[in-house]
Amino acid sequence: MGNQMRKKLSKEDCKFLEEHTDFKKPHIMDFYKDFMKMNPDGNMNLDDFKDFLYGFYKDKSTNLAEHYFRAADKNKSGTINFTEFLMFLNHECTSNPEERLNWMFDLFDIDGNGTIERPEMINIYKIALDVNEKKSAGDPTPDEIAEKMFECCDKNKDDKLTKEEFITTFMEDPVLFAIFCRNTDETEDK
């Protein structure tokens, strides 16, 4: 097998990840080994990413996989490198609310223009609620959730959410943040 093709994680990348994620160096090295085993050329494509998510969440979140992939591909290269991959894992499990909100903002900003438009939010909620097995008849619809979110977050009422509007609103209102997370999270134990 192409062992010699396997590059080592550079010191700079490792340091960057230690500083920007909750992971410690031994974990980062373990993740790197696994990542390179799955992706010997150091790049994960969308199909590999879907396979990974499938193993991680079972089949529940593969519907959102393309959006996760888009948001994780920070440099818009069409593939996910190890740094992007670990940042994605970190966003998914970090206890730092601001980090999480940053990630969610990118997830909702489908066209990447720096603001969340209402159809983008409705779109993501539609997909998220489709895979939520715990939903019941009286639950709010994606349109209703978006309405509520825009009412709370859109400070200047221009029908667009900037990253600042989005993050400050939720940082100032933990209850709203909890509701927001409950509607987007597909993990069981949140």
Ligand SMILES: [Ca+2]
């Ligand atoms: Ca990339």
Ligand SMILES: [Ca+2]
């Ligand atoms: Ca947008």
Ligand SMILES: [Ca+2]
């Ligand atoms: Ca606004």
